[in-house]
Amino acid sequence: MLTNERPSCRSLVLSQRAHWAADQAIGFLMQQGLENRDCLSLAAGFVDESRLPVGECRVAADALLGDLASGRQALQYGTTQGSETLRTAILHHLSHLEQVPVDQLGITREQIVLTTGSQQLLALLADALFNPGDLCLVAAPTYFVFLGVLDGVGAKTLAVGTDEHGMQPEALEQVLGELEAAGELSRVKMIYLVSDFENPSGVTLAAERRTAIVQIAKRWSKEQRILVLEDAAYRELRYDGKPLPSVWSQDPEHEHVILAMTFSKSFAPGLRTGFGVLPTDLLAAVSNLKGNQDFGSAHWNQQLLAEVMVSGQYQKHVQSVREAYRLKRDAMLAAAEEYFGPLEGVTWVRPEGGLYVWMSLPKPVETGFQSQLFQRATKHHQVMYVPGELCYPQKTGTPARHQMRLSFGVLSPELIREGMRRLAGAVQECL
Amino acid sequence: MLTNERPSCRSLVLSQRAHWAADQAIGFLMQQGLENRDCLSLAAGFVDESRLPVGECRVAADALLGDLASGRQALQYGTTQGSETLRTAILHHLSHLEQVPVDQLGITREQIVLTTGSQQLLALLADALFNPGDLCLVAAPTYFVFLGVLDGVGAKTLAVGTDEHGMQPEALEQVLGELEAAGELSRVKMIYLVSDFENPSGVTLAAERRTAIVQIAKRWSKEQRILVLEDAAYRELRYDGKPLPSVWSQDPEHEHVILAMTFSKSFAPGLRTGFGVLPTDLLAAVSNLKGNQDFGSAHWNQQLLAEVMVSGQYQKHVQSVREAYRLKRDAMLAAAEEYFGPLEGVTWVRPEGGLYVWMSLPKPVETGFQSQLFQRATKHHQVMYVPGELCYPQKTGTPARHQMRLSFGVLSPELIREGMRRLAGAVQECL
Numbered sequence: 001m002l003t004n005e006r007p008s009c010r011s012l013v014l015s016q017r018a019h020w021a022a023d024q025a026i027g028f029l030m031q032q033g034l035e036n037r038d039c040l041s042l043a044a045g046f047v048d049e050s051r052l053p054v055g056e057c058r059v060a061a062d063a064l065l066g067d068l069a070s071g072r073q074a075l076q077y078g079t080t081q082g083s084e085t086l087r088t089a090i091l092h093h094l095s096h097l098e099q100v101p102v103d104q105l106g107i108t109r110e111q112i113v114l115t116t117g118s119q120q121l122l123a124l125l126a127d128a129l130f131n132p133g134d135l136c137l138v139a140a141p142t143y144f145v146f147l148g149v150l151d152g153v154g155a156k157t158l159a160v161g162t163d164e165h166g167m168q169p170e171a172l173e174q175v176l177g178e179l180e181a182a183g184e185l186s187r188v189k190m191i192y193l194v195s196d197f198e199n200p201s202g203v204t205l206a207a208e209r210r211t212a213i214v215q216i217a218k219r220w221s222k223e224q225r226i227l228v229l230e231d232a233a234y235r236e237l238r239y240d241g242k243p244l245p246s247v248w249s250q251d252p253e254h255e256h257v258i259l260a261m262t263f264s265k266s267f268a269p270g271l272r273t274g275f276g277v278l279p280t281d282l283l284a285a286v287s288n289l290k291g292n293q294d295f296g297s298a299h300w301n302q303q304l305l306a307e308v309m310v311s312g313q314y315q316k317h318v319q320s321v322r323e324a325y326r327l328k329r330d331a332m333l334a335a336a337e338e339y340f341g342p343l344e345g346v347t348w349v350r351p352e353g354g355l356y357v358w359m360s361l362p363k364p365v366e367t368g369f370q371s372q373l374f375q376r377a378t379k380h381h382q383v384m385y386v387p388g389e390l391c392y393p394q395k396t397g398t399p400a401r402h403q404m405r406l407s408f409g410v411l412s413p414e415l416i417r418e419g420m421r422r423l424a425g426a427v428q429e430c431l
Numbered sequence: 432m433l434t435n436e437r438p439s440c441r442s443l444v445l446s447q448r449a450h451w452a453a454d455q456a457i458g459f460l461m462q463q464g465l466e467n468r469d470c471l472s473l474a475a476g477f478v479d480e481s482r483l484p485v486g487e488c489r490v491a492a493d494a495l496l497g498d499l500a501s502g503r504q505a506l507q508y509g510t511t512q513g514s515e516t517l518r519t520a521i522l523h524h525l526s527h528l529e530q531v532p533v534d535q536l537g538i539t540r541e542q543i544v545l546t547t548g549s550q551q552l553l554a555l556l557a558d559a560l561f562n563p564g565d566l567c568l569v570a571a572p573t574y575f576v577f578l579g580v581l582d583g584v585g586a587k588t589l590a591v592g593t594d595e596h597g598m599q600p601e602a603l604e605q606v607l608g609e610l611e612a613a614g615e616l617s618r619v620k621m622i623y624l625v626s627d628f629e630n631p632s633g634v635t636l637a638a639e640r641r642t643a644i645v646q647i648a649k650r651w652s653k654e655q656r657i658l659v660l661e662d663a664a665y666r667e668l669r670y671d672g673k674p675l676p677s678v679w680s681q682d683p684e685h686e687h688v689i690l691a692m693t694f695s696k697s698f699a700p701g702l703r704t705g706f707g708v709l710p711t712d713l714l715a716a717v718s719n720l721k722g723n724q725d726f727g728s729a730h731w732n733q734q735l736l737a738e739v740m741v742s743g744q745y746q747k748h749v750q751s752v753r754e755a756y757r758l759k760r761d762a763m764l765a766a767a768e769e770y771f772g773p774l775e776g777v778t779w780v781r782p783e784g785g786l787y788v789w790m791s792l793p794k795p796v797e798t799g800f801q802s803q804l805f806q807r808a809t810k811h812h813q814v815m816y817v818p819g820e821l822c823y824p825q826k827t828g829t830p831a832r833h834q835m836r837l838s839f840g841v842l843s844p845e846l847i848r849e850g851m852r853r854l855a856g857a858v859q860e861c862l
Contacts, residue, residue: 017584021723030511145726279443285449288449
């Protein structure tokens, strides 16, 4: 070390973006997770560890690396857009999900971009579309991490009326009308929808609303295009009922709806691979931004996923995951009935899929990090949940403060039941 | 499909960021690569395919996935900051490179952030620090992809005088003095240095300049901290000469210098894993931004790298890669001597490491995509290089137009020789 001089150590001046990205809910939540390690977690959005495809990945890694040529290809740089092999496999995957032949999907693999989880796609889209002050319309409650992403680019998020069938088309029309009257229609860039088993509410957007919302987006694209972002992260985790046509399929020209999906929930989050299907004229912008960010997500992971998809292991795995989660959802619903049923004013949503049960308490009972309930639950009853207020736009509305997101992703059916028993105990003390 | 109505298809309005990120050099270059697939490529920054660690990764994947507990852990979500196991292994790695015991490095693993290649770290830092119009001081020429990242956040890039020993401290002082006189010192956020075998110039920053530049950054941190970003991507690829102390080690308090490194060049780019060592007070900002971007790079890849580092396979592999690249560098230098030696006014840098030879032609001979030389080289001689002008800030200076970056990363020694023969033929026609 060549100097004894004390550095000037002047204060660090961060960018506006860094300030916007500070104090996001996910940070508080992870901190709470760390501080409450002994709690049973009904909070974590992790997937079921016992169902992770260890054997499937071992076989696929061995197949890829057992051959020098395919091994070398997997370990070399890929492209910014991602592996052609995986993008081709995704076309077939979409064909299966959409129940139409590949050549009737109306897209080519050139419209697919592979990302680091679908989260990166959401972030790239926010970056590509929103100037500070631009508007995104969302259901309320909705996926709180995306609310943080929107905050991070200085966008404004407006909540649209939502019920047990998802975002209400008439409420959407009303908000758009008000914005037009206020001269702000040109700032509306996007309508964000978690179409299946929304995180956190478990709600599935009704079929007729899917059609209606796309029509509204088209009709209100008076000054510039209003895009619809369909976040279908949980789509493959349906436990009962018939799959609905995607929002994306309601826009056969594929000019208004962006489809975001991921392999994190259906296969393995450790591979951090998601994808988007984009309108052609949005591709270059997203690709340029991704080029600057990382010039491509890990090629090795993409090739590994292509291997399990082509071999059919992926499809088998999803089937088994679905069966396991169905049991856990049922365990949580049964425990809700058993322990919360007797408590007056407590209601919850029965999700047809996904990883979450959304529960509402009588309104005076608040659920936030500072609330009596959260403190009692984590300190005395050793159980943790996600406060519902995190899932509402913080700066442009009045979040409901009496709700909780309960995840059945991580714990076993037995521990789900025990967690629900503990939580009901804490709630009872606060009623 | 439920409608025959044509969508309004109003034009897409992109963000300011999307416009800034458009038209980057890397895009043009990749396009040229695609259009000239039949060329021998002295352009591609890819690594030597024949040296990719297929066997090492197979053993490591098998070890990780052969055990249910470690397999599940690898396939689960990690944290935004990245695997503790890999960050601990990196501490030992740094201890080896810096030649001091781990406990004298002056950091803990909490100051290490794992990213999607070091590229993502560069992008996150740009996002965390630069408001539009803020300034970054760079060597010229320098790594053109980072110039694109800076453009992408609206930063201004100023070239500092550079010679065969890297950025000149006296030139740096002069630029800072001029900025102070112009009242712009408070906009200087960063000095960017590729310390070893710079991409593209092959130049290594001299030891005494490393000390001097850190001192200058500290001394000129009058209004706010001026950070130094040491991009040490090629550090482990040294073929002769003694390793120099890092720039980072010249700042024992680790408050001014950020160290960026990657496993892409030394091991496998397909794993897309890099890392940064950050001043403590910059950690939260980078972590918040990364949380929004992807909440963590692929955990699976991080665990795989930790496995090869702990087993010692990594270190062995780097040794063998180094030997292979030394031969290829020597092949390129010998071919330069043979084919370009006879051409008057052609000079080149002999790099002690890295992947690039930097060649200057007599000034009237331009090398850009539109130049006679580039057209002749790619169309008639089937050989491609990177035009040197891409490696200078485009908007704040006059790039030199008579230089070329020649990569010996991808081709075999024989094809490097053939590529150089072809290129010399094209140059001769343009003299």
